[in-house]
Amino acid sequence: MGWNDWNTFNCEVSEDLIEETTDVIVSSGLKAAGYEYVNIDDCWMAPQRDAAGNLRADPVKFPGGIKAIADYVHAKGLKLGIYQSASTHTCKGLPGSLGFESQDARSFAAWDVDFLKYDNCWHTQGVAARQRFTAMRDALRATGRPIVYSMSNYGLDGVTSWGPSTGHMWRTEHDILLDWKSVLSNYRSNVVLPSIAGPGGWNDPDMLQVGRGLTYEQDKSHFSLWAQMAAPLMAGNDLREASAQTLSVLGNRKVIAVDQDPLGRQGVRIASTGGLDVLAKPLADGDVSVVLFNSTDSPARISTTAARAGLPAAASYVLEDLWADTTRTSSGTISADVPPHGVVMYRVSAAVPSTVTLAAGGSGTLWSRTGTFATGSYGDGWSRAGGPEFTRLTSTGTGRTVRYYGVAGGRVFGQDLDTTTGAWSGWQELPGNATGVRDIAAARVGNVVHLQIAGWDGSMWTQTGDYDTGRFNENWTMVESAGRSDLTALTSVASGTLVRVYGVAYGRVYGQDLDTLTGAWSGWHELPGGATGVKDIAASLVGTTVHLQIIGGDRALWTQIGDYNAGRFDPAWTRVGGSGLDRLTSTAQGTSVHVYAVTTTRGVGHARLDTGTGTWSAWQTLTGEDVALFDLTASTTADERATPSVP
Numbered sequence: 001m002g003w004n005d006w007n008t009f010n011c012e013v014s015e016d017l018i019e020e021t022t023d024v025i026v027s028s029g030l031k032a033a034g035y036e037y038v039n040i041d042d043c044w045m046a047p048q049r050d051a052a053g054n055l056r057a058d059p060v061k062f063p064g065g066i067k068a069i070a071d072y073v074h075a076k077g078l079k080l081g082i083y084q085s086a087s088t089h090t091c092k093g094l095p096g097s098l099g100f101e102s103q104d105a106r107s108f109a110a111w112d113v114d115f116l117k118y119d120n121c122w123h124t125q126g127v128a129a130r131q132r133f134t135a136m137r138d139a140l141r142a143t144g145r146p147i148v149y150s151m152s153n154y155g156l157d158g159v160t161s162w163g164p165s166t167g168h169m170w171r172t173e174h175d176i177l178l179d180w181k182s183v184l185s186n187y188r189s190n191v192v193l194p195s196i197a198g199p200g201g202w203n204d205p206d207m208l209q210v211g212r213g214l215t216y217e218q219d220k221s222h223f224s225l226w227a228q229m230a231a232p233l234m235a236g237n238d239l240r241e242a243s244a245q246t247l248s249v250l251g252n253r254k255v256i257a258v259d260q261d262p263l264g265r266q267g268v269r270i271a272s273t274g275g276l277d278v279l280a281k282p283l284a285d286g287d288v289s290v291v292l293f294n295s296t297d298s299p300a301r302i303s304t305t306a307a308r309a310g311l312p313a314a315a316s317y318v319l320e321d322l323w324a325d326t327t328r329t330s331s332g333t334i335s336a337d338v339p340p341h342g343v344v345m346y347r348v349s350a351a352v353p354s355t356v357t358l359a360a361g362g363s364g365t366l367w368s369r370t371g372t373f374a375t376g377s378y379g380d381g382w383s384r385a386g387g388p389e390f391t392r393l394t395s396t397g398t399g400r401t402v403r404y405y406g407v408a409g410g411r412v413f414g415q416d417l418d419t420t421t422g423a424w425s426g427w428q429e430l431p432g433n434a435t436g437v438r439d440i441a442a443a444r445v446g447n448v449v450h451l452q453i454a455g456w457d458g459s460m461w462t463q464t465g466d467y468d469t470g471r472f473n474e475n476w477t478m479v480e481s482a483g484r485s486d487l488t489a490l491t492s493v494a495s496g497t498l499v500r501v502y503g504v505a506y507g508r509v510y511g512q513d514l515d516t517l518t519g520a521w522s523g524w525h526e527l528p529g530g531a532t533g534v535k536d537i538a539a540s541l542v543g544t545t546v547h548l549q550i551i552g553g554d555r556a557l558w559t560q561i562g563d564y565n566a567g568r569f570d571p572a573w574t575r576v577g578g579s580g581l582d583r584l585t586s587t588a589q590g591t592s593v594h595v596y597a598v599t600t601t602r603g604v605g606h607a608r609l610d611t612g613t614g615t616w617s618a619w620q621t622l623t624g625e626d627v628a629l630f631d632l633t634a635s636t637t638a639d640e641r642a643t644p645s646v647p
């Protein structure tokens with residue numbers, strides 16, 4: 001992923017342009033979204049080699065030389081690309097690399113270049129393309145510097161047979177132009193070649209025309225199709241003047257994640273009738289990305305099924321719309337009304353059966369029971385899981401393992417459950433010697449567990465640990481409380497690199513965020529809705545929506561939803577029901593949230609929310625209660641997942 005100057009600037013390239021664009025890639029957030037290479041195209045060099053036959057940068061356009069530009073780009077955490085041609089001249093008539101492959105490759109390496117686009121103009125020398133492109137591959141290799149090798153010979157000379165063994169990417173068509181027909185033509189040549197693309201070698205339908213004058217629908221389609229075809233995403237617009245809308249297309253991280261998916265499969269066109277195409281791309285986590293593309297001039301309904309897209313059989317599927325940022329469920333049909341020249345792009349996952357594990361502190365020890373997420377039915381009763389009597393519990397899970405953290409006698413302990421075997425690891429006290437702890441919350445970012453406690457002093461203290469090894473730091477660190485030092489309850493959720501923490505202090509609800517990249521906390525701010533007398537709080541994430549639940553002053557369940565990314569919440573709390581509630585936990589899967597509460601009579605009640613329709617089930621009592629409980633935590637783990645078939 002990156003940017004190339006050619007589409008917009010042709011020969012008007014310069015040091016200033018490259019440096020300014022580099023700055024904008026960083027400041028616009030595109031670098032953070034994955035854009036990495038800043039590529040100089042044709043016309044960067046002086047018309048003559050020097051006396052020793054070395055290439056030189058054009059002294060007017062690049063007065064500091066290419067090495068200085070590379071240093072600038074590297075200092076910003078990006079990489080530099082350059083251009084040459086496998087012939088006597090570049091397309092614009094400057095000195096080509098034919099016969100100078102080793103010498104030029106050594107120059108590129110000496111300048112710390114990271115990427116070479118190798119073109120094919122003026123190929124009139126009677127030397128076969130394969131031989132000319134292989135010569136530069138070998139010359140680049142001989143430098144010892146890792147340089148991405150991008151071959152630009154327009155899909156000609158049988159490049160689809162020798163390209164994968166020669167370069168990292170190869171053009172599959174003639175130059176893309178600022179014209180919808182040209183985008184379509186490059187798409188159509190590229191989409192029929194999925195079998196030759198994969199990690200290390202990619203079909204290249206040419207650079208992006210996004211943000212240069214196509215319509216918004218066309219820009220989204222262009223970007224989606226390129227991502228679905230696992231194509232290099234090389235922006236070609238003037239980024240310094242990109243509109244917010246253009247940046248929202250180029251920066252759509254969910255679409256980028258499809259492009260960059262580690263499985264590295266190019267999407268396959270599984271249907272194409274009357275200008276209506278369906279493409280399916282299997283993803284590393286078992287999901288499948290489905291693009292419904294309407295290339296016609298009229299609106300059209302496009303339909304396929306989860307089975308045809310290669311998903312395993314399942315009772316239901318979750319369809320995440322990657323442009324509308326909404327999620328819905330389907331029993332198997334994948335269908336949408338698609339505007340002319342538009343796409344609808346879904347990330348589809350099979351809603352595999354899931355198990356909920358409830359763990360509760362009470363009656364002398366920890367108790368647990370499992371249930372089925374889909375039906376909300378939970379075995380016969382609690383079984384003894386051992387350990388001390390916990391007054392506060394939290395958990396965070398991934399795959400088959402759930403890590404539990406609890407407060408007993410005011411101190412903090414942790415242990416793990418292998419949900420496949422049902423085996424508990426045994427409790428261990430966490431380092432840091434916390435005492436008098438009031439509540440605990442945990443959220444996972446990658447393999448780092450972020451623990452938060454409401455300490456003896458009512459402040460929030462934190463500690464991080466390694467999810468895989470279960471090892472924690474030696475100490476708790478206090479987060480500046482700015483007067484909010486009466487915390488009685490905490491909960492947290494994580495997504496991306498952000499942890500959002502919600503707490504109850506003085507009976508009111510506050511939130512603050514941790515940027516795990518910088519380690520900076522935002523400081524507490526009170527949530528809207530003016531809740532008072534709050535007893536406990538829980539949070540679950542569904543897509544990009546935070547579902548907050550509280551036990552209000554009336555000991556009933558109240559909820560509020562917020563936008564995870566913006567951190568914005570609804571202005572009011574909504575009362576769901578229940579009575580005599582004391583402690584709360586929640587867990588989400590697909591589009592459902594399950595909420596459980598311990599009551600003041602030490603039993604358990606629960607209710608379920610269908611986030612698609614916004615409806616809550618009636619408040620129910622969990623049967624089989626023969627122990628008196630203080631607190632509980634719920635976690636959901638997916639049962640064994642079927643492998644998707646290849647479409």
Ligand code: GLA
Binds near residue numbers: 006042090091121152
């Ligand atoms: C060819 C390539 C373009 C661009 C120009 C530069 O046309 O296909 O992408 O590099 O040369 O002259």
